Amino acid sequence: MGDASRADRQSDAVRPMIAADKIAEAVRGLGRQITSDYVDRPLTLLGVLSGSIMFVSDLMRQIELPHQLGLIQASSYRGTATEPDELSINDEFLPNLADRHVVLVDDIFDTGNTMLRLMHTLERHHPASLKSAVLLWKKDRTRVELTPDYHCFEIPDAFVVGYGLDYNDEYRYLPYVGVVQTHE
Template sequence: MDQATVADDLEKILVTKEQIDERLAGMAARISADYEGRDLLLVGVLKGAVMVMADLVRALDRHVEMDWMAVSSYGSGTKSSGVVRILKDLDKDISGLHVLVVEDIIDSGLTLSWLLANLRSRGPASIEVAALLRKPDAAKVDVDVRYVGFEIPDEFVVGYGLDYAERYRNLPFVGTLAPHVYR
């Protein structure tokens, strides 16, 4: 899907596909260096992180394992419900492993904070976070994120895995959704 298909639904493009590719390549180089000589398990947070995870893994110059979790605190709205639910848990025991959680976006940080506490309770050797996007102005809790692609304003964004009511995920860029779409 391209921009022309959804032009009336978007206000602007915040991050282009080319910018995403370049930033993920840089993040991958840093991750490869930081974890040299150690096994690494990437945990993608479904559904939004699918695009980030796929492109990040392809950019890594090393072997990694992957697993997936699905947690929810949004429903179909634009604001977190505040209640976190595990919809799909990991298939693998992470005790003693180096874990890198891959996220599409960090808004308030509440869901990620909950998820990190849950994963830490499982005894990994280390746990870090890589996120394509972070909204510093939306933060309600401080979450340490080791790898951040882009800091963006506190606006509702879609594309590159991010959705509104399960739509727009397949856009190859990140754009702001026009308010008339979600009002």
């Protein structure tokens, strides 16, 4: 059976929450905001692997300023887990951030532990400034004294997939965000 039919079966199990056109509209708005906030400043977008891949690549195309891209990996929701385990960070792809204005880009701010730990890690690289941008913010699940500097959507407490977000490494390819039916 071909890939298309497998993909169809998977998406049948996902109840859409945020449509692709709404995501595109919000990413355009965020791109405009970052464009106006970072004029004449050396900007680096730092995407958090793996979940941010779609968001960061779409956002880059909506920022009308020269900027650099860096990547860092952070992982704590492994396999079928919908609650975080120990966080591991891999910074071997990190470019030089000294004196750069860095926007850390992630798909979701849930408990906030990942973003907090990454901010602490990156401060040691002496950026000129450091802010965070996320597509989704589960405000009611936040467990840290930190809020995202930029966010596109506030969402309720449900485990979401699509637009880069996975469940057991599946569903990242979906162009929209939704909830896997079996995990509501």
